Amino acid sequence: MENKNNAGRYVTQSNNGAAIPSYSNDDYSTNEVAFNGLLEVSHLTDIDNAIANKIGAIINRLHISSPDHVRNKRLALFAARPINEKLAMGEFESPRRFLMTLSKQRSNNTGQAKTNNVQLPYLYVTRAPGIYFAEPEKYKDASNIADVCDSTGTLIGQLDQSVTALTYQLNIVGWQNDNIDAIAMLIMSWLRHTHEDHTFTAKTVLGGIPYELGIEVTDRHLVTAESASVSFEEDKLRALSVTLTVDAEVAIIRYGSESTAKILAGSIL
Numbered sequence: 001m002e003n004k005n006n007a008g009r010y011v012t013q014s015n016n017g018a019a020i021p022s023y024s025n026d027d028y029s030t031n032e033v034a035f036n037g038l039l040e041v042s043h044l045t046d047i048d049n050a051i052a053n054k055i056g057a058i059i060n061r062l063h064i065s066s067p068d069h070v071r072n073k074r075l076a077l078f079a080a081r082p083i084n085e086k087l088a089m090g091e092f093e094s095p096r097r098f099l100m101t102l103s104k105q106r107s108n109n110t111g112q113a114k115t116n117n118v119q120l121p122y123l124y125v126t127r128a129p130g131i132y133f134a135e136p137e138k139y140k141d142a143s144n145i146a147d148v149c150d151s152t153g154t155l156i157g158q159l160d161q162s163v164t165a166l167t168y169q170l171n172i173v174g175w176q177n178d179n180i181d182a183i184a185m186l187i188m189s190w191l192r193h194t195h196e197d198h199t200f201t202a203k204t205v206l207g208g209i210p211y212e213l214g215i216e217v218t219d220r221h222l223v224t225a226e227s228a229s230v231s232f233e234e235d236k237l238r239a240l241s242v243t244l245t246v247d248a249e250v251a252i253i254r255y256g257s258e259s260t261a262k263i264l265a266g267s268i269l
Helices: 044-059 073-080 095-106 177-192
Strands: 009-013 019-023 031-041 087-089 122-127 142-149 155-174 199-206 209-218 225-227 238-262
Touching: 031 155, 044 087, 044 122, 044 155, 044 177, 044 199, 044 209, 044 238, 073 177, 095 122, 095 155, 155 177, 177 238, 199 238
Parallel strands: 087 122
Antiparallel strands: 009 019, 031 238, 122 155, 142 155, 155 238, 199 209, 209 238, 225 238
């Protein structure tokens, strides 16, 4: 996003010591804009997609050194499948409903859904309902962090930014406990270990311009895998649910035109 004052992203330190994308106070806009009331906001769907892509990258790191072992055969087949055949995103009533929906899609929507036409294990990611903002002690809303210009360099608005706190459920579905346990441990190990990368970005388009929003995984030491299975007497389908919490940037453009006056840059700290 073009900035007349050469403002740009830099790396700062969050409360837990992890690096996150942010903006320096010195780079805040000093241009005064006559705003026309129009607003454009970034989409949370872009955050969702970035979360799914990150989980997919972790899943693709799974290595099975003894694929012929009876315990590893189905897991080795899982590791060999392309990511779009082992990871999905959406909201479903239950793991059983997810499996039936996927089975129907695989049967060309004929209505003859059969669970045996889907290879398990399978994962799906769901964002929990509700939108919350990060604690003000950790992140403050940032106003006028950049000027937004059109292709001719004319100032058309200014950029504001906040940080949301979002929760995702990563559901792992399979027929054997040992398979879904192994996948859960893969995800949880990535979350817990400090040498792993827990900050990344979501690609979005705002004001017709490609833009990146920072994401940081939080509360990693609290991660657990809870049973999401139905009763064993009712169904042999096994499922675990891993909760993932993130702080994610959201951006808003306030549209207007440049005023002849100037204002001093403010500080959010």
